[in-house]
Every structure is written in C-alpha cells, then in structure tokens.
Amino acid sequence: MATNKKIRLQITTPQRPVLDKEVDFVVLPAYEGEMGVLPGHAPYVAILNFGELRYTIDSQEETFALMGGLAEIANNEVSVFAEDIALAREVDEEAAKQKIAQAKASLSAKGADIDMELAEIELKKALLMLKVKNKKKK
Numbered sequence: 001m002a003t004n005k006k007i008r009l010q011i012t013t014p015q016r017p018v019l020d021k022e023v024d025f026v027v028l029p030a031y032e033g034e035m036g037v038l039p040g041h042a043p044y045v046a047i048l049n050f051g052e053l054r055y056t057i058d059s060q061e062e063t064f065a066l067m068g069g070l071a072e073i074a075n076n077e078v079s080v081f082a083e084d085i086a087l088a089r090e091v092d093e094e095a096a097k098q099k100i101a102q103a104k105a106s107l108s109a110k111g112a113d114i115d116m117e118l119a120e121i122e123l124k125k126a127l128l129m130l131k132v133k134n135k136k137k138k
Helices: 093-108 116-137
Strands: 007-012 017-023 025-030 033-037 044-057 060-074 077-082 085-087
Touching (some): 017 044, 025 060, 025 077, 044 116, 060 116, 093 116
Parallel strands (some): 007 077
Antiparallel strands (some): 007 017, 025 033, 044 060, 060 077
C-alpha cells in the first residue's frame, strides 16, 4: 500500500514564523521564473523574487504575496526565508490601494527629498498584494 508523500513547507520572516504545514505541491517565485516543487524534488537553493507563492493541500490552493527571499529544498522540505509575506485572503484591499497612491505620489514628486528606491519597493509590494487579493477573489 503506497502512502501519499507530502512536502513540509516552512515559511519564516525576520519578524516571525508564518507557516509550517504538510502540503502536496509548492510553487515558488524564483528569480528566474516560477518553480514547482513536488515530493522527491532534488536539493536546491533558490533566490526568490517578488511574486506569488502558492501551495496546495488536497486540491485546495492558498496564495501568498512574497516580497523576496531565499528557499532551500531538501529531503521533502521547502524552507522559505521571506523578506516579507502576506496571505492573499488577509490582504486589506483598501490599504493596498492607498499605499499604491502614496507610492505613486512620492515617485512623481519633483525635487522632493524622498528615497526613490524605497518608494519603488513600496509600490511593487502594494501592487503585488492587490494582484494576489484580486486573483483570490476570482
């Protein structure tokens, strides 16, 4: 009798542990593009980009907005060390829209004493969170 293999998915940010679950499948936003991980995956370390991290358990999918980090894959475990992450269903759509407007205003301000790189990162974060929130609604 064969047993269904699972993958242990652990997600941690500098602030807190986020998730520790047995899952069927993981999709990571690797730097070079999306990367799927099934049980038995070869050991690998991936640099993670801004994007969607998804996992499935019994055909149910959960999605996170991931803001960069690293992932280590070994022995049916995926360890994600995220710079920041937000679960799609917990994203506040109005707050994300406000952050987008604020970041756009900062980026368009001429001669203002602002950190352009930080404003661009905040814009990317807010756009990603809105994207995963809207995708989850469908």
